[in-house]
Amino acid sequence: MSDAVMPAAKKMLDFAIDGVPMQAVDGQTVIQAARANGVEIPHFCWHPQLSVPGNCRICMVEIEQDSGDPWFDIACNMPVTAGMRVLTKSEKIKTLNQDTMQFITLNHPVDCGVCNKSGECLLQDYHYELNGAASKSRDPKTHATKFFPLSDRIMLDNERCIMCTLCVRFTNEVSGSKALGAVNRGDHALIRPAEDADFNLDVYSDNVIDLCPVGALLSTELMTHARVWYLQATKSVCPGCERGCSIDVWHRKHEWKLNALDPRLNTTIDRITPHENPEVNGLWVCNKARDLAQLFERPRAEQSLQRGAPVDLSAAIAAAAKLMAAAKKPVAIVSSWGSNEELAAFHAAFGTTVPGFVKADHLPLPGEVIEDHLLIKPDKNPNRKAALALYPALPERVSDALPADTDVVLVWGEGFDSALVPSGAKVIRLDSYAHAANSTADVFIPISVQTERNGHYTNFKGVVTPFEACFPVKPSIVHAEALFTALAAGTPV
Amino acid sequence: MKFFMNFPVTETSHTLVEYRTRLGYQALEKALRMTPTDVTKEVAAAGLLGHGGAAFPAGRKWGVVKLGDGEPHYVCMNADEGEPGTFKDRWLMECVPHMALEGLIIGSYALEGRHAFIYIRGEFDLAHRRMAEAIEEAYAAGLLGENILGTGYSLDVVLYRGAGSYVCGEASAMLASLEGKKGWPRNRPPRLTVKGLYQKPTVVNNVETLANVPVILRLGATEFRKVGTPKSPGTQMISISGHIAKPGVYEVEYGYSWTKFIYEDCGGMQNGKALKCIIPGGVSTKLLSASEIEGVTLDHNSAVAAGSQVGSGGMIAIAEGTCMVRLAAVIQRFYHHESCGQCTPCRQGMGWMERILNRIVAGGGRPEDIDQLYKISEANDGTTICSLGDSAGYACSAILDHYREEFEYYITNGRSMYDGNLTVDDPFATSPFATSPFANALVGAAS
Numbered sequence: 045m046s047d048a049v050m051p052a053a054k055k056m057l058d059f060a061i062d063g064v065p066m067q068a069v070d071g072q073t074v075i076q077a078a079r080a081n082g083v084e085i086p087h088f089c090w091h092p093q094l095s096v097p098g099n100c101r102i103c104m105v106e107i108e109q110d111s112g113d114p115w116f117d118i119a120c121n122m123p124v125t126a127g128m129r130v131l132t133k134s135e136k137i138k139t140l141n142q143d144t145m146q147f148i149t150l151n152h153p154v155d156c157g158v159c160n161k162s163g164e165c166l167l168q169d170y171h172y173e174l175n176g177a178a179s180k181s182r183d184p185k186t187h188a189t190k191f192f193p194l195s196d197r198i199m200l201d202n203e204r205c206i207m208c209t210l211c212v213r214f215t216n217e218v219s220g221s222k223a224l225g226a227v228n229r230g231d232h233a234l235i236r237p238a239e240d241a242d243f244n245l246d247v248y249s250d251n252v253i254d255l256c257p258v259g260a261l262l263s264t265e266l267m268t269h270a271r272v273w274y275l276q277a278t279k280s281v282c283p284g285c286e287r288g289c290s291i292d293v294w295h296r297k298h299e300w301k302l303n304a305l306d307p308r309l310n311t312t313i314d315r316i317t318p319h320e321n322p323e324v325n326g327l328w329v330c331n332k333a334r335d336l337a338q339l340f341e342r343p344r345a346e347q348s349l350q351r352g353a354p355v356d357l358s359a360a361i362a363a364a365a366k367l368m369a370a371a372k373k374p375v376a377i378v379s380s381w382g383s384n385e386e387l388a389a390f391h392a393a394f395g396t397t398v399p400g401f402v403k404a405d406h407l408p409l410p411g412e413v414i415e416d417h418l419l420i421k422p423d424k425n426p427n428r429k430a431a432l433a434l435y436p437a438l439p440e441r442v443s444d445a446l447p448a449d450t451d452v453v454l455v456w457g458e459g460f461d462s463a464l465v466p467s468g469a470k471v472i473r474l475d476s477y478a479h480a481a482n483s484t485a486d487v488f489i490p491i492s493v494q495t496e497r498n499g500h501y502t503n504f505k506g507v508v509t510p511f512e513a514c515f516p517v518k519p520s521i522v523h524a525e526a527l528f529t530a531l532a533a534g535t536p537v
Numbered sequence: 538m539k540f541f542m543n544f545p546v547t548e549t550s551h552t553l554v555e556y557r558t559r560l561g562y563q564a565l566e567k568a569l570r571m572t573p574t575d576v577t578k579e580v581a582a583a584g585l586l587g588h589g590g591a592a593f594p595a596g597r598k599w600g601v602v603k604l605g606d607g608e609p610h611y612v613c614m615n616a617d618e619g620e621p622g623t624f625k626d627r628w629l630m631e632c633v634p635h636m637a638l639e640g641l642i643i644g645s646y647a648l649e650g651r652h653a654f655i656y657i658r659g660e661f662d663l664a665h666r667r668m669a670e671a672i673e674e675a676y677a678a679g680l681l682g683e684n685i686l687g688t689g690y691s692l693d694v695v696l697y698r699g700a701g702s703y704v705c706g707e708a709s710a711m712l713a714s715l716e717g718k719k720g721w722p723r724n725r726p727p728r729l730t731v732k733g734l735y736q737k738p739t740v741v742n743n744v745e746t747l748a749n750v751p752v753i754l755r756l757g758a759t760e761f762r763k764v765g766t767p768k769s770p771g772t773q774m775i776s777i778s779g780h781i782a783k784p785g786v787y788e789v790e791y792g793y794s795w796t797k798f799i800y801e802d803c804g805g806m807q808n809g810k811a812l813k814c815i816i817p818g819g820v821s822t823k824l825l826s827a828s829e830i831e832g833v834t835l836d837h838n839s840a841v842a843a844g845s846q847v848g849s850g851g852m853i854a855i856a857e858g859t860c861m862v863r864l865a866a867v868i869q870r871f872y873h874h875e876s877c878g879q880c881t882p883c884r885q886g887m888g889w890m891e892r893i894l895n896r897i898v899a900g901g902g903r904p905e906d907i908d909q910l911y912k913i914s915e916a917n918d919g920t921t922i923c924s925l926g927d928s929a930g931y932a933c934s935a936i937l938d939h940y941r942e943e944f945e946y947y948i949t950n951g952r953s954m955y956d957g958n959l960t961v962d963d964p965f966a967t968s969p970f971a972t973s974p975f976a977n978a979l980v981g982a983a984s
């Protein structure tokens with residue numbers, strides 16, 4: 045490779061943190077280099093993907109000098125220099141950290157008992173780690189608005205805000221809505237929506253809830269709904285568009301399952317947060333992912349049907365298998381929401397015998413952002429790329445795919461209108477949700493949803509990401525992956 | 538020797554015509570015949586120090602900007618004089634606006650700037666009008682705009698009025714404000730001479746600093762250096778207020794006797810009272826007691842040796858009988874009000890200090906309050922983004938260092954050494970910002 049195409053290797057610098065020799069890339073700040081070497085320096089306002097305001101002052105470090113007094117500065121804004129000797133635990137730094145925590149907690153209400161951030165709050169963590177002392181103030185705390193709706197989705201508690209400006213910078217630098225700013229000065233400074241902007245229009249707004257290091261920004265959905273220590277996260281993929289952002293699906297922990305209250309609460313999605321994935325979504329997700337509970341918790345189809353009449357799951361499978369076996373000109377309409385595994389199972393079962401066409405299970409909803417600069421992609425189906433690798437897309441003129449002599453149509457997933465089926469053809473539908481079309485099918489079989497199974501999606505770039513089951517599947521519902529084999533073989537699942 | 542106050546102020550003495558009779562714009566003509574680098578060298582050779590407070594050598598500041606690098610360079614005149622007690626730049630702008638403007642044009646030429654900015658305090662009405670007129674006159678006379686004086690050099694000046702925030706006088710906050718953003722100071726690095734206004738190399742100079750530039754160019758560095766002291770060449774404009782017989786704006790040569798200035802030039806204290814202390818250069822500088830200024834001269838080295846600074850030239854004379862506890866509370870109210878609220882120690886510390894001081898003033902002081910005030914000052918020292926936080930700390934700790942017994946007396950007796958206390962039902966009533974109703978009222982208004 046010539047020099048022209050080879051990226052110039054970044055110069056490495058030797059430096060030390062607390063006496064341990066380390067290396068930094070030239071241009072890295074102390075906090076970045078520390079992190080790269082496995083050392084966490086406390087920080088509230090610094091974020092790896094946002095600009096550096098250096099306003100919280102909790103990341104102060106000491107720099108030892110051969111001659112002259114040591115000096116102190118913030119690690120998040122200080123570039124590493126060759127031979128630099130950084131101290132993060134010196135007596136002076138301990139005192140400065142304690143002072144900063146005293147300041148930060150000076151007017152911060154002791155709300156933890158009712159604060160939804162409790163259990164995930166950096167302020168609590170740092171208070172125990174760095175300060176732990178009782179308040180030195182004997183004067184009453186200042187007060188500010190407790191409930192200020194920043195948008196329909198986000199509630200701001202000004203008393204808890206530590207003015208780290210992470211939320212403001214996010215809207216300026218990432219989402220681009222520029223919807224937030226700060227008003228007033230001193231300890232009466234407040235985060236407020238910008239006068240000429242509407243935070244409701246920021247489709248990435250909920251990321252500020254995760255960014256906020258304290259409980260100042262809360263989701264109106266999650267507020268008073270669940271405490272974080274009752275919940276556990278399952279790694280998953282947002283099916284909202286072909287980006288396939290990595291997410292964590294939060295739901296009730298097994299040991300905290302409810303017996304007395306409505307047991308359905310045991311299988312609700314309590315919140316969605318981004319799961320860092322540099323190849324796909326970095327650190328963010330759009331609000332559609334946050335609302336996945338609404339998508340997944342639509343009325344489910346749990347009962348097998350034969351021409352609208354309830355039947356056993358095994359009877360329905362046997363009937364569908366019989367139809368498939370007897371079919372002379374069958375056609376399959378393939379889901380673009382199926383996992384790679386389901387698609388593979390489908391292909392293994394019917395690949396050579398049944399012509400298949402991939403359909404869009406979901407189209408953009410009215411008012412939905414179709415595409416943007418950050419994450420959102422126009423195709424609202426998570427696995428169309430993998431499906432299209434096996435089968436062609438359903439042509440615009442559906443009759444080209446379903447000729448008049450088609451005798452069985454197997455419809456997998458949502459988004460296909462049964463009226464398009466040639467008259468006289470039998471219809472087998474496999475779906476997870478309650479749709480009117482289910483009862484008009486000759487056979488209807490309920491299948492599991494993403495949160496009930498393991499699998500992988502392949503996103504528009506070809507990146508394959510796994511998702512895991514977080515809820516059990518009911519006995520009357522079948523996993524499509526197993527069902528396809530049974531349908532092809534005519535054997536029960 | 539006076540550079541600025543060497544003419545009788547009349548209704549028209551600020552005009553271009555009269556400025557020209559006082560040799561105005563000769564320095565510009567001379568500078569435009571020199572190379573930009575030589576202009577900077579001359580300013581550096583004159584040893585001109587910044588007159589805004591920090592006293593950084595102006596020539597050195599100009600010298601770090603790389604010329605011919607294809608980048609735009611900006612010079613910004615800091616006319617946001619907001620330090621309590623400081624009003625000498627206002628006088629300069631009202632009476633000799635062209636002198637500062639000439640300095641700005643020369644400075645911009647030296648730094649190869651095509652655009653220059655004047656950021657003027659919003660409250661300065663007359664100064665603003667005079668500056669605006671001066672700019673207009675300069676454009677009309679070919680001293681600004683395209684092809685200045687036929688030399689091929691072009692410069693446009695933007696006059697910008699601040700909205701009245703003390704912290705916007707801090708250079709980086711000023712540039713943020715100029716850019717249309719919230720006037721929040723920012724961390725260095727990068728220095729403003731590397732990334733300043735619109736991320737381009739920018740030099741921010743105080744009004745008086747720039748007003749000195751035509752003097753230097755006209756007299757030459759050697760002559761300029763004959764005025765003042767070797768380490769503080771030139772003169773200093775001082776605005777003096779407080780319990781002084783003749784408050785106002787004065788110009789003194791650096792090295793002038795401080796006591797002579799107070800007792801002779803300014804006529805001593807009002808009503809023949811004794812001098813208790815001096816706040817030398819705006820409330821951010823550490824006060825010096827009457828005895829501490831004896832033998833001290835008005836120049837940077839002498840002031841620093843005495844434990845303070847010349848600062849922004851805003852001197853406040855305080856007479857015997859003044860309650861220093863209340864003075865501290867008043868000063869602290871200012872800092873609390875003006876803290877931009879960006880960085881933790883200052884945002885929280887200023888209000889905390891004010892609340893403690895208000896409580897002491899209201900008769901509810903506690904013995905541990907003094908240590909706590911020191912502690913807050915110390916925790917702000919060198920830990921904040923800009924120097925507002927540390928300055929407030931210095932101001933308070935200097936008062937405590939000198940007059941601790943007044944605080945102890947007040948705390949023990951619930952009243953001032955000098956008169957009764959100010960007991961009110963609500964100990965925070967003296968601060969409009971300490972209580973929730975205010976914050977909520979603002980919120981109510983905003984929402």
Ligand code: SF4
Binds near residue numbers: 204208211257261
């Ligand atoms: S609301 Fe949260 S994220 Fe925003 S400035 Fe306050 S503490 Fe920081």
Ligand code: SF4
Binds near residue numbers: 282283288289329419
């Ligand atoms: S960008 Fe797409 S995949 Fe990512 S969170 Fe939004 S809808 Fe989901």
Ligand code: SF4
Binds near residue numbers: 880
């Ligand atoms: S020290 Fe005070 S005024 Fe300066 S940036 Fe920090 S909060 Fe703002």
Ligand code: FES
Binds near residue numbers: 101102118
């Ligand atoms: S993390 Fe460095 S100042 Fe906030």
